[in-house]
Amino acid sequence: MNVDFANLALARARERVPFNDLTIQWREIADDVRVDLQALFERSAFSAGPFVKAFEDDIAAYLGVRHAIAVNSGTSALHLATLAANIGPGDEVLVPSHTFIATVWGLLYVGAIPVFCDVDEATATIDVADAQSRVTHRTRAIIPVHLYGQPADMSGVLNLAERFDLKVIEDNAQAIGARWNNALLGTIGDVGCFSFYPGKNLGAAGEGGLVVTNDGQLAERVRSLGNHGQRERYVHTDIGFNYRMDGLQGLVLGRKLKRLDAWTARRRQLASRFQVGLAGLPLELPVVRNGDHVWHLFVVRTPRREELREHLARANIETGLHYPIPCHRQPCLQHLQMDRNSYPQSDRWARELLSLPFFYGMTDAQADRVIGAIHNFFRS
Numbered sequence: 001m002n003v004d005f006a007n008l009a010l011a012r013a014r015e016r017v018p019f020n021d022l023t024i025q026w027r028e029i030a031d032d033v034r035v036d037l038q039a040l041f042e043r044s045a046f047s048a049g050p051f052v053k054a055f056e057d058d059i060a061a062y063l064g065v066r067h068a069i070a071v072n073s074g075t076s077a078l079h080l081a082t083l084a085a086n087i088g089p090g091d092e093v094l095v096p097s098h099t100f101i102a103t104v105w106g107l108l109y110v111g112a113i114p115v116f117c118d119v120d121e122a123t124a125t126i127d128v129a130d131a132q133s134r135v136t137h138r139t140r141a142i143i144p145v146h147l148y149g150q151p152a153d154m155s156g157v158l159n160l161a162e163r164f165d166l167k168v169i170e171d172n173a174q175a176i177g178a179r180w181n182n183a184l185l186g187t188i189g190d191v192g193c194f195s196f197y198p199g200k201n202l203g204a205a206g207e208g209g210l211v212v213t214n215d216g217q218l219a220e221r222v223r224s225l226g227n228h229g230q231r232e233r234y235v236h237t238d239i240g241f242n243y244r245m246d247g248l249q250g251l252v253l254g255r256k257l258k259r260l261d262a263w264t265a266r267r268r269q270l271a272s273r274f275q276v277g278l279a280g281l282p283l284e285l286p287v288v289r290n291g292d293h294v295w296h297l298f299v300v301r302t303p304r305r306e307e308l309r310e311h312l313a314r315a316n317i318e319t320g321l322h323y324p325i326p327c328h329r330q331p332c333l334q335h336l337q338m339d340r341n342s343y344p345q346s347d348r349w350a351r352e353l354l355s356l357p358f359f360y361g362m363t364d365a366q367a368d369r370v371i372g373a374i375h376n377f378f379r380s
């Protein structure tokens, strides 16, 4: 045999490490989904219907919550939760400035005012002391975002909410299955919103979202508003929306939900591997402070972010930025006339953060290649 080991090693070293790879999840559910798909078409269960109902029941049981309403995106979930919580024109709602913009779309759709708050220096979740300093007589609610897979400081959030009589709407698009004091995120506030965008820890084969609550009346309102504002067919009590989930998404999500805890366990292993492998470098690693972490993203920080990103790109390693522009600097929000200089931590996160490749199915070898490339960067 004439194997060129040097070249083989070189080829390995250059192999692309993708930011995410959803095909590994697909291979695990493919056999089940093929059978389900047959049933879906036979029953023409395309919009809502039995597969979505089954998924709602399963996820309500998984989360230990009374009501789960499946919808067509996380954005829709947040919009419906805002409406059902009776938040309307002129109402102020406290939200972290460092988040994905969809956290505030629902507020803007109803004419409410997002009041941006700075974030915690270590966890990038809402800084409750800063939030408190922004409370006015018009403040009606707070939206903690469980960013990157880690809980926001929910004791602080709940205290603040109680003191000022605020509704708590959890944006749990990124931390399904994570806990704060033994309670699953999304089930702690008045209402919890989830996203099943394909890249999320529990991802659909397209768009999807979920609203959960233990409040029966709120659940009724969410369900009705997302289904053309009707409780009874063709009786439209409210101006509604068509936010129903597709049958296909209910089917795929039901299959994935059964595997979610195992997939999260693997994410935790990978996170430890990165934590150990990157320890001691001039790089800020994620800290786990407010509860457990389900590692939607593995985000590090360095003032040399751009250089490091380019170095990894040259090594054929994909990275991401979540998120490079904080909400208080977004062009579409400048009418809110915020003091853009009152968010020092949020600005620093945006400047220094870098999301490393991280996904269920990533191999130890891929992780080690990323770790090795980062060591090389700081050596040179």
Ligand SMILES: *Cc1c(COP(=O)(O)O)cnc(C)c1O
Pocket: 073, 074, 075, 076, 099, 100, 102, 103, 145, 171, 173, 174, 194, 195, 196, 197, 207, 208, 209
């Ligand atoms: C993904 C995400 C959303 C929006 O969900 P979509 O399903 O994409 O509409 C909202 N908030 C956060 C923090 C997210 O990461």
